[in-house]
Amino acid sequence: MVARKLVSNERMLCASSDYLRRAGIPQVPRDLQSHQCIVLRESDAAYGTWYLTRGSRQETIKVRGVLSTNDGETGVLWALAGYGILMRSEWDVHEHMRAGRLVLVLADWALPVADIFAVYPERANLSAKVSAFIEFLTECSARKQRGPRRAASAASHFRPLFRCAVACASAASRPGPTRAGPCLPILAPPG
Numbered sequence: 001m002v003a004r005k006l007v008s009n010e011r012m013l014c015a016s017s018d019y020l021r022r023a024g025i026p027q028v029p030r031d032l033q034s035h036q037c038i039v040l041r042e043s044d045a046a047y048g049t050w051y052l053t054r055g056s057r058q059e060t061i062k063v064r065g066v067l068s069t070n071d072g073e074t075g076v077l078w079a080l081a082g083y084g085i086l087m088r089s090e091w092d093v094h095e096h097m098r099a100g101r102l103v104l105v106l107a108d109w110a111l112p113v114a115d116i117f118a119v120y121p122e123r124a125n126l127s128a129k130v131s132a133f134i135e136f137l138t139e140c141s142a143r144k145q146r147g148p149r150r151a152a153s154a155a156s157h158f159r160p161l162f163r164c165a166v167a168c169a170s171a172a173s174r175p176g177p178t179r180a181g182p183c184l185p186i187l188a189p190p191g
Contacts, residue, residue: 001121003119004120004134006138010114011112012087012088012093013111014088015084016103019036019083028106032061036065036085038067038075038086039065039067040070041068042070050087059109118134
């Protein structure tokens with residue numbers, strides 16, 4: 001298998017200003033233990049354990065809260081409603097932060113990244129359609145990474161791209177033209 005990085009995807013902690021007014025603003029990672037944290041149940045990650053780094057310093061924090069979900073959009077809605085602090089990908093919360101609906105928490109601490117990769121069989125086994133699709137994703141992601149509004153650009157262009165990637169990959173495996181067919185208008189960046 002080959003893994004090719006398409007786009008960087010930083011995670012961040014955020015909450016509504018209403019929640020932070022009521023509960024206070026965490027100053028250090030251990031303060032998170034006394035807050036309502038919205039926990040996403042993802043894959044095999046340790047439930048409710050958040051890993052933060054600043055320089056060479058690393059902290060592992062066991063967070064708690066009354067709400068957990070396996071759906072990121074639900075977590076964002078709960079954070080917007082003032083139910084707690086959420087760890088989410090930059091491109092999932094960027095527009096809310098830009099509009100002032102969510103506020104960055106512990107901005108000087110970093111969280112593990114969740115970069116997006118195309119994973120596919122070795123090139124010898126790759127069809128021309130799948131190869132063209134991967135090249136398209138790579139070129140499109142390179143254009144989005146260079147812009148000054150990287151997070152907004154990634155959010156607006158890559159979310160629909162990745163939602164239809166499975167359909168396009170499926171279409172690419174069927175006989176027919178070498179293009180991804182009906183997905184290209186959806187995937188192509190404007191202009």
